[in-house]
Amino acid sequence: MKKASIISVGNELLAGLTVNTNVGYLSRKLLSMGIPTSSCYTVGDRIDSIVQILSQAAQQADIIIITGGLGPTDDDLTRQALARFMQVELEFSEELLAQISEFFSKRGLKMSANNKVQAYIPAGAEAIVNNVGTAPGIMAERDGKIFVCLPGVPAEMKQMFAESVAGKLKQVGGGQVVLTRKLNCFGTGESVIAEKLGDLMRRDRNPLINCTVSGGVITLYIVATAENKDVAEEMVEKDLHLLREILGDLAYGADEQTLAEVVGAKLRSHRKSLAVAESCTGGLIGKLLTDVPGSSEYFTCGWVTYSNEAKVSELGVDRILIDKCGAVSEEVARAMAEGARVRAEADFAIGVTGIAGPGGGTDEKPVGLVYIAVAGAGRLDVEHHIFSHSRGHIRYRTALAALNMLRLRL
């Protein structure tokens, strides 16, 4: 199997001023054509560093993609570095210069003298046309390895890769296909999932199963390698089915499906409506629900009753209850959910109250304590959790836990 290596060039990347999204795009595209990426490097605008990384990447991979450093300024050194690595001269191309000046004249702009350096290319290499910017790309071969240089600007890089590079690399990829699908889980920790999956997570298994965690969502990646797409698809489907069987209710959706989407689909299919009464999440549950296009079909109304007065006046929560049990309590969460359900004439309602922090916690009711109630279908359930870390994290976990609780009820 051919392997790729991706080199990102640019001081701005090393200074953390720009988030590198090129690597993700390229590695996904390469993988889908059966070329896994074995390593990625980020180097600054220094010719020595670029040359060194080029030779290292060439030792490990068959296809080396370099982004960045093709601009017209002094700190753009990828052209020179590739020529030095290939031990060839940079040659001036009249054709390239014509393309670059056309780019400017088409837009009614004057080409700067700087841009002339972009018409140089390592001897024996091929230029890649750039229709959205001035920097032409470069494709070259040396000792059976393919080198592709693309601009660092994501819009230019993506268009050039799709138009001029992908087609050529597909032929190189040679048969094998790598297909990845995701299974999203919620309601337990990574280690419990790993325990349940046991041997299925073996490193030498095909499909390979990887696991990541973010905001309480555990994502399992099923990566199948096969001689063609049909076989890979069948392998992944089989694993998806198997994992769903093992994980049961812990698995809520595949690929890009969110908890809010799954909840929405269930509400829609049962023709049920939903209202939400939020306190500590401050509108986040409503936001997540309405991220989903078409959510107006089932989501009718939300309240952010941040003050106690609002809980009383808008949701009909008993003031005596708040005084007796506190605004953050099982009783108030229940009353919020039921109040929202009745008030909105909805089939289901969520009520959430908690202490998101950083202030406001006590020994008895610490920061991170949240009560989540779900009302509907003749029931009024309540759960409590103690989430940790930042205000943002506590709020996000609470919102997802509330959606998950409703999902399990539907």
Next chain:
Amino acid sequence: MKKASIISVGNELLAGLTVNTNVGYLSRKLLSMGIPTSSCYTVGDRIDSIVQILSQAAQQADIIIITGGLGPTDDDLTRQALARFMQVELEFSEELLAQISEFFSKRGLKMSANNKVQAYIPAGAEAIVNNVGTAPGIMAERDGKIFVCLPGVPAEMKQMFAESVAGKLKQVGGGQVVLTRKLNCFGTGESVIAEKLGDLMRRDRNPLINCTVSGGVITLYIVATAENKDVAEEMVEKDLHLLREILGDLAYGADEQTLAEVVGAKLRSHRKSLAVAESCTGGLIGKLLTDVPGSSEYFTCGWVTYSNEAKVSELGVDRILIDKCGAVSEEVARAMAEGARVRAEADFAIGVTGIAGPGGGTDEKPVGLVYIAVAGAGRLDVEHHIFSHSRGHIRYRTALAALNMLRLRL
């Protein structure tokens, strides 16, 4: 000057399934303490690859930070790789095991047997406490180089770096200081800002001024390099002042300040309260406002009146108005803001209605059309915008535009 190298471990990064935000965070933090990052590497979950990259990074840099691969599963190999690189054994630590089991028991959870592997650490290395997850970090020294292993989960990594790593590295840094501060702007495009700043954005200037755009927020980075912190701070302060003068109301805050924070600070200092009536943003404005700790001082109540019924019953919007002008109209936005203000007995209120898409647009009222009203202090203003791109982008831009409109009113 000491240099750093950052190694990111994880197949999910090489498959392009996760965007690597750790590298940006770490390189910014390191730079701020005078430690530039000279290279970044991404490798898969293979022990040989990790060991190889460790020795390479150790040749180039003085401080090597590794993120990822510290979890409890078989594909977590950073612990083993560091031990192999250091040519020492992994040692079991009772103390670490106690910390890990405490993490679970505190949350009323049972520790899985898998988590025991997280209590192993290379002989002679030091553990870094993780208060937000189960994976302890590792800090070790070898041949005068410092090796720091942190979890790949950004929330855990950041907290551990800030709490336990930054302090130690600051002592190592020494020499030149690079200080970065941000000025956040809203209400115009990048090119207008660049035109206003002119020569100040020259590449050879110190401080260097960089510009990024995200969700309509334009962030200017002021990067000063100087022999010590005082000089760098003075340079940056001077530039911040200068930029604020040039940009006027377009600049709303520095560093991590959000529009919601600035609006909140103004409300607090004027002792005014705020209510919000949202339709297309679905709770996002409330979420952004309540992201700010202490927002309960001025934010009292929010409504997500997603259905027309809710607009009528909860905010007192006239049904005839909705029938006549449509739910997405100047008139309804005004009525929502005023209804929310009266209902919540608040000083100010925001009302938002629009078409977030992808469906629901017409020739007359296209997807992206939004009306934003601000009621309060005897005025009832309304603005309309037509935002483009995705549903998520339209909603986010609308929420920020609403907060910005209120900011300019206060």
